[in-house]
Amino acid sequence: MAESFMAQWVYTDTVKDHFINPRNLWKEGEDFKADGVGEVGSLACGDQMRVGIKVKDGRISDLRWLTYGCASAIASTSMMSEMAIGMTLEEAYHLTPSMITDALGGLPEHKFHCSVLGDKALRAAIDDYLEKNNLPNPYKGTTAKIICECKGVTDQMIEELVKNGKVSTFDELQKETGCCTACGKCRDRILEELNECLHIYGK
Amino acid sequence: MDRKTVYLDNNGTTRMADEVAAFMHANDDLYGNASSMHTLGRQAAAGIEWARGEVAELIDADKGDIYFTSGASESNNTVLNIFRDRADDGDKRSRIIISSVEHPATIETVKYLKKKGYSIDLCPVDEIGRLRLDELERLMGDDVSLVSVMTGNNESGTIQPVKEAAEIAHRYGAYFHTDATQAIGKIPVSVKDIGADYLSLSAHKFYGPKGIGVLYAKHGVPLSPFVHGGHQEKGVRAGTYSNQAILGLGKAAELARLGLAEEHDRLWAMREALRKGIEERIPDVVVNGSNDEALCLPGTLNISFPSAEGESILLYLDLEGIEVSTGSACATGSLEPSYVLLAAGLDVELAHGSIRFSFGRYNTMDDVDYVLEKLPPIIERVRAMSTRKV
Numbered sequence: 178m179a180e181s182f183m184a185q186w187v188y189t190d191t192v193k194d195h196f197i198n199p200r201n202l203w204k205e206g207e208d209f210k211a212d213g214v215g216e217v218g219s220l221a222c223g224d225q226m227r228v229g230i231k232v233k234d235g236r237i238s239d240l241r242w243l244t245y246g247c248a249s250a251i252a253s254t255s256m257m258s259e260m261a262i263g264m265t266l267e268e269a270y271h272l273t274p275s276m277i278t279d280a281l282g283g284l285p286e287h288k289f290h291c292s293v294l295g296d297k298a299l300r301a302a303i304d305d306y307l308e309k310n311n312l313p314n315p316y317k318g319t320t321a322k323i324i325c326e327c328k329g330v331t332d333q334m335i336e337e338l339v340k341n342g343k344v345s346t347f348d349e350l351q352k353e354t355g356c357c358t359a360c361g362k363c364r365d366r367i368l369e370e371l372n373e374c375l376h377i378y379g380k
Numbered sequence: 381m382d383r384k385t386v387y388l389d390n391n392g393t394t395r396m397a398d399e400v401a402a403f404m405h406a407n408d409d410l411y412g413n414a415s416s417m418h419t420l421g422r423q424a425a426a427g428i429e430w431a432r433g434e435v436a437e438l439i440d441a442d443k444g445d446i447y448f449t450s451g452a453s454e455s456n457n458t459v460l461n462i463f464r465d466r467a468d469d470g471d472k473r474s475r476i477i478i479s480s481v482e483h484p485a486t487i488e489t490v491k492y493l494k495k496k497g498y499s500i501d502l503c504p505v506d507e508i509g510r511l512r513l514d515e516l517e518r519l520m521g522d523d524v525s526l527v528s529v530m531t532g533n534n535e536s537g538t539i540q541p542v543k544e545a546a547e548i549a550h551r552y553g554a555y556f557h558t559d560a561t562q563a564i565g566k567i568p569v570s571v572k573d574i575g576a577d578y579l580s581l582s583a584h585k586f587y588g589p590k591g592i593g594v595l596y597a598k599h600g601v602p603l604s605p606f607v608h609g610g611h612q613e614k615g616v617r618a619g620t621y622s623n624q625a626i627l628g629l630g631k632a633a634e635l636a637r638l639g640l641a642e643e644h645d646r647l648w649a650m651r652e653a654l655r656k657g658i659e660e661r662i663p664d665v666v667v668n669g670s671n672d673e674a675l676c677l678p679g680t681l682n683i684s685f686p687s688a689e690g691e692s693i694l695l696y697l698d699l700e701g702i703e704v705s706t707g708s709a710c711a712t713g714s715l716e717p718s719y720v721l722l723a724a725g726l727d728v729e730l731a732h733g734s735i736r737f738s739f740g741r742y743n744t745m746d747d748v749d750y751v752l753e754k755l756p757p758i759i760e761r762v763r764a765m766s767t768r769k770v
Binding site: 187196199204205216223224227243244245246247251 | 687688695699708709717728729767
C-alpha cells in the first residue's frame with residue numbers, strides 16, 4: 178500500500194467549526210424578542226437568511242439568526258453573529274462580507290456570494306429597528322461603492338432598484354441609471370452586481 | 381483508516397471490483413505496445429481482443445463494432461463530432477435532438493455546438509424525468525441527423541424509452557445514439573434490442589478502472605476520428621492502448637454480465653429499504669423519479685427534503701462517513717440547482733434540497749440501517765436551522 182493521502186475538509190477548520198457548532202442560532206420556541214428583524218434571499222435561490230437583533234444603548238446586545246443555505250452560508254452567518262454582538266449600530270452596519278470571510282480564514286471564490294447574505298440581513302434588521310422606533314437612519318447610503326464611475330452608479334443603487342422590483346435586466350438598469358453608457362469599462366462589474374442582487378432578491 | 385465509510389455515490393463512480401484489480405495486477409507483464417509485431421506486442425493485442433469480446437457480449441454487439449476510448453465523455457463527444465462534421469460538409473440532415481436530461485458530456489457539448497451556430501433541439505421529459513415520445517415525434521423531421529437519449533439517468537435513475545426513441549429516429553431516417561453509462565451492469569442493455577447505432581459506456585461506473593470506456597458504432601454508420609494521430613481502432617481512435625485498463629474493463633464487463641440479475645435485485649432491495657425507511661422516519665419528503673422497478677435504475681434513490689438545503693445535508697452526512705451527492709446549486713458552484721430535476725418540473729427549492737443515494741456492489745443492508753440511524757436527526761437539525769415560518 179502506498180502512503181495514504183489525507184483529505185482536507187472542504188472549507189477551513191473555522192468554517193467547519195461554525196458549521197458543526199453554529200453560534201447564536203434562533204432556536205425554535207426560544208423566547209427571543211427581537212427589536213429589529215431583517216430577511217433577505219429566497220428559498221428558490223437556495224439561500225435565505227433571517228436575522229433578529231436586540232439593541233441596548235446604541236449597541237447590538239444580542240442577535241439570533243436562521244438560514245436556509247449551504248455550509249458556507251451557515252458558517253458566515255454564525256461568524257457574523259459573533260462579530261456583530263457588542264458592536265455599535267454604525268459598526269454593525271459597516272460589517273462587510275470580506276470581514277466575515279477573513280475571520281473564517283477564507284472561502285473559495287465561488288462561495289463568496291454565500292457570505293453576503295449575513296451582513297445584508299443584519300443591515301435589514303438595523304433598518305427595521307430604526308424604522309420601528311421612528312429613529313433617523315443615518316447609515317443608509319453610507320456603505321455604497323461606486324461601480325460605474327462615469328455615471329456615479331453605486332452597488333446600493335442597483336440593490337435598491339432590484340429589491341423594489343424596478344429592474345431585472347441589464348437593459349432596464351442601463352435605462353434607469355445610465356450606467357455603462359460612457360466608457361463601458363464597468364460592464365462586467367455591473368453585471369456581476371446585478372446578478373448577485375437578482376439572486377438574492379429573486380428573479 | 382478507522383473512519384467508518386458508507387459509500388453511497390456509486391452513480392458518481394464505483395470502487396474497482398477486487399476481481400478486476402487482481403486481474404489487472406496479474407497481467408502486469410502485459411506491457412507490450414499492442415500495435416507492435418513482436419511477441420509482447422501480440423500478447424497485449426490478444427488481451428485487448430479478449431476484452432473487446434467481453435464488452436461486445438455484455439451489450440449484445442458484434443465485436444468489430446467496439447472501439448475503446450477514454451470513457452463515455454469522449455465517446456459522446458465523438459458521436460456529436462461525427463454529425464458536426466457531416467453538417468460542415470453540407471449534409472442536409474444537420475439538426476441534432478437530445479433529451480433535456482442528458483449527462484453534461486452531451487448537454488454541454490451540444491450547447492457549445494449551438495453557440496457555434498449548429499441546429500440543436502432539446503426534447504422535454506415528463507414529471508418522472510422520462511423522455512416525452514410525443515414531443516420527440518413532434519420535433520422530428522427529415523433534417524434531423526442524430527437523436528441522442530441516455531439509457532438511464534444518472535441523477536433521477538429514470539430509465540428512458542430508448543427502444544421507442546430509436547424507432548422514431550429511424551422512421552425519420554436519423555441515427556440513434558444512447559449514453560448507457562449509468563445503465564450498464566444495472567439493467568440489461570442490448571444494442572440489438574434497442575436498435576442503437578451508437579452507444580457510450582465507461583468502465584468506472586461498473587467496477588472497472590477509470591479513464592477507459594467504449595464507443596459502440598454499428599457497422600456501416602458514419603464514423604470519423606475525434607482523436608487523430610494513429611492507426612489504432614481501425615484509425616478511428618488514435619493513442620497507444622492502455623492495456624491494463626482495457627483488461628480491467630473486460631473483466632468488469634464479464635462480472636457485470638454474469639451477475640446482472642442478482643445485482644439488480646440486491647440493489648433494488650437496498651434502494652427500497654432506504655426509501656421506505658426514510659418515508660417512515662422523516663416527515664415531508666419527496667421522491668424524485670419513479671418508484672416503479674421497471675422505470676428506475678435499481679440502485680438510485682433521489683429524494684428531496686423541503687426546508688433543508690442539500691449541501692448542508694451532504695456535509696453533515698459526510699461527517700458521519702456517509703457519502704452522497706446533491707442537486708443543490710451550492711454543490712455545483714453555480715447558482716442554479718440540478719437541471720435534470722428542474723426539467724422534470726421539480727420546484728426549485730426541492731431541487732436545492734435533493735440528495736442522491738446510489739447503491740453499488742459493495743453496499744449492504746447494514747449501510748441502509750446506518751443511514752436510517754444518522755439521517756433523521758441531520759434533517760431535523762438542518763430544518764430547525766432553516767428560515768421557517770414564524
